Amino acid sequence: MSSRPRVRVPDTAKAGEIILIRALLSHPMESGQRRDSSGTIIPRKIVNSFTCTFNREPVFSCDLEPAISANPYFEFHAKIVKSGEFEFAWTDDDGTIYTHKHTIEVA
Amino acid sequence: MSGLTRRHFGLLLGASASSLALPTYLRAQEKPRVVVIGGGPGGATVAKYVARDSAGAIDVTLINETETFTTCFFSNLYLGDFQSFDDITHDYDKLVSNYGIKKITGRAASVDREAKTVTLADGSTVPYDRLVLAPGIDIIYxxxxxxxxxxxxxxxxxxxxxxxxxxxxxxxxxxxxxxxxxxxxxxxxxxxxxxxxxxxxxxxxxxxxxxxxxxxxxxxxxxxxxxxxxxxxxxxxxxxxxxxxxxxxxxxxxxxxxxxxxxxxxxxxxxxxxxxxxxIPSQRAGAIAVDAGVTNEAGWVPIDENSMRSKVDDSIFVLGDASVAGDMPKSAFSANSQAKVAAINIRADLTDARAFPARYSNTCWSLIETNDGVKVGAQYEPKDGKIAAVETFISQPGEDADLRKATYEESVGWYAGIVEDVFG
Known part of the structure; x- marks a missing residue:
């Protein structure tokens, strides 16, 4: 089952406008503390960090812990001063980085 | 209605109307007429209970669009291959043969509350003294x-x-x-x-x-x-x-x-x-309830919590999904329970049967995986102007497999029982 980002960012904004950014990643966030039906511990597999940059400058980032539910969802605001590209990245325990890019134009 | 019960009021009206309109020899043979629209767990149950418990004193007609009835309850288990389509499809043969209910296969198109008649899609009309609307839902596409x-x-x-x-x-x-x-x-x-x-x-x-x-x-x-x-x-x-x-x-x-x-x-x-x-879109009461003019702004039918009687027409009872039943969910179990309350009140209206205080119950079982059944339910009573839950229960997370299996088996037993109660 693939982990697919779903991100909502406006395509355009006015200079100085504060926009809402919403980002969801399908991911099981397996805590490493659950057991399967045979009693064996299910190995930990979580997304342990999330970052959002704009033109490579940090906008928002955070670490995620095993207690966070499957399919982590973030909602945050950003002030747009110029056109540019948002880049979103989720880092999995196994090293995989799931990314998503979105360009926004200042009208 | 103070001082004069609904039953006496109805009897007086019936007596004066028939003595004016009919010769004496016919009056003795005239039976009060109950028409039920909708042959699901609400409608079929009320038809059966009125016909059976009045022992022929009330003439009961059941109008349903289809020859047979496929239950929405347990239809998820058909999707999951736990039931066949035949398992969840039932006919009205026993209601007709065992209790003398007249079954009309057709669509009820309109209700004339003044004339107390139901008009079918084919243009024929059926008169009633008491009408039960149990039309289920309409989909708001x-x-x-x-x-x-x-x-x-x-x-x-x-x-x-x-x-x-x-x-x-x-x-x-x-x-x-x-x-x-x-x-x-x-x-x-x-x-x-x-x-x-x-x-x-x-x-x-x-x-x-x-x-x-x-x-x-x-x-x-x-x-x-x-x-x-x-x-x-x-x-x-x-x-x-x-x-x-x-x-x-x-x-x-x-x-x-x-x-x-x-x-x-x-x-x-x-x-x-x-x-x-x-x-799965929003829903409202079946179209016939809207046509009858008994629905509220949201498209559901307010009822008197003691009887399932429409709040705007004393001659109309409304059951099941179409009704605003307070704390009761829209379920087959609810409709079946409400039907029994309505049946008692209809018999009290039209014969010398006695009405009892309303008591309702419901359980909703769900199957999550093979032998992993859960349930939620309650007992209900009229309280503060609505049907209110007085005792509730719900399955708990982390229950052991035996209990979940027993809960599933209970639901299978319930299905057999309710189908027998409604159609048998």
Whole structure:
């Protein structure tokens, strides 16, 4: 089952406008503390960090812990001063980085 | 009505009307007439109980659109291959032969409350002294942008059992590994509160049984929370890890449009693609209740909590999903329970039978995976102007497998029992 980002960012904004950014990643966030039906511990597999940059400058980032539910969802605001590209990245325990890019134009 | 009970009022009216209109020899043979529209767990039950318990003193006519009745309850178990379509389809033969109920197969088109007649789609009319409306729900297709009755031929709602249920089963069985299912789940109030989530469980059961590992089931819900949520969520994680993704409106941001042909549901967050779309829109009382002028602004029928009598017409009783039944959910069990209260009151209106204080009960069972049954339910009484829950119970997360199996077996026993009670 693939982990697919779903991100909502406006395509355009006015200079100085504060926009809402919403980002969801399908991911099981397996805590490493659950057991399967045979009693064996299910190995930990979580997304342990999330970052959002704009033109490579940090906008928002955070670490995620095993207690966070499957399919982590973030909602945050950003002030747009110029056109540019948002880049979103989720880092999995196994090293995989799931990314998503979105360009926004200042009208 | 003070000083004069409804029963006496009705009897006086009946007596004066018939003595004016009819010669004496006919008067003795005239029976009060009860007409029931809708042959589901509410309508068929009230027809049976009135006919049986009045022992021929009341003439009962049951109007239903179809020859047979496929129950919406347990139709999810048909989707999950736990029941056959025949298992959940029943006829009215015993109601006719055992209790002398007149069965009319046809659509009730309108109600004339002044004349106290029901007009059928074929133009014929049926007079009544007491009318019972048990029409179930109508689907409000355009409550989901882009959805329509035509679209439902591709993206079934299957929230009224019958051909839609079979279409959904065909589409479910055609899903291939790696293809997704998208369900849009309705806002409150709606028929069968745990139904969408049991259905999700049955979808997942079918995919899992085929060994699928790459398919996902997305649920885009109009609600922030749902019935037995902790139980379903726990069950999905245990039995179908990673397969079910449920999102409320705070995450998906609202359903913007459904494209049945393209197999997409667009929300404010993203476009969700599915080989199977199951769109369950908002609902309201069946059209005949609207036509009769007994519905409220929201499209449901307010009732007197002591009797299931319409608040605007003393000669009309309303049962089941169509009614505003206070704390009771829209379920077959509820409708069946309400029907018995209505039957007592109808008999008290029309004969010298005695009415008893209303008591109602309901249980909603759901199957999450083979032998993993859960339930929620309550006893209800009239209280503070509504039907209020007085004792409630619900399955708990983490229950052991034996208890869950017993709960499932209880539901199978309940189904056999209610079907016998309604149609037997």
């Amino acid at each position: 355009d409550s989901v942008p882009g959805y329509s009755q035509e679209a439902a031929q591709i993206a079934p709602h299957a929230w009224k059992a019958g051909p839609q249920t079979q279409l959904l089963k065909e589409k479910l069985d055609a899903v291939e590994d790696g293809q997704n299912i998208v369900m849009v789940a309705p806002p409150n109030p709606f028929r069968c509160p745990p139904g969408p989530y049991e259905r999700i469980s049955m979808f997942a059961h079918v995919l899992k049984k085929k060994g699928f590992t790459r398919s996902k089931i997305f649920v885009l819900d109009y609600k922030e929370s749902f019935s037995k949520q902790a139980l379903f969520t726990e069950g999905w994680e245990a039995h179908y890890p990673g397969m079910v993704e449920w999102y409320g409106p705070d995450v998906h941001g609202g359903v913007k449009s459904v494209d049945a042909a393209a197999g997409t549901v667009e929300t404010d967050l993203d476009v969700f693609e599915g080989a199977l779309l199951n769109i």
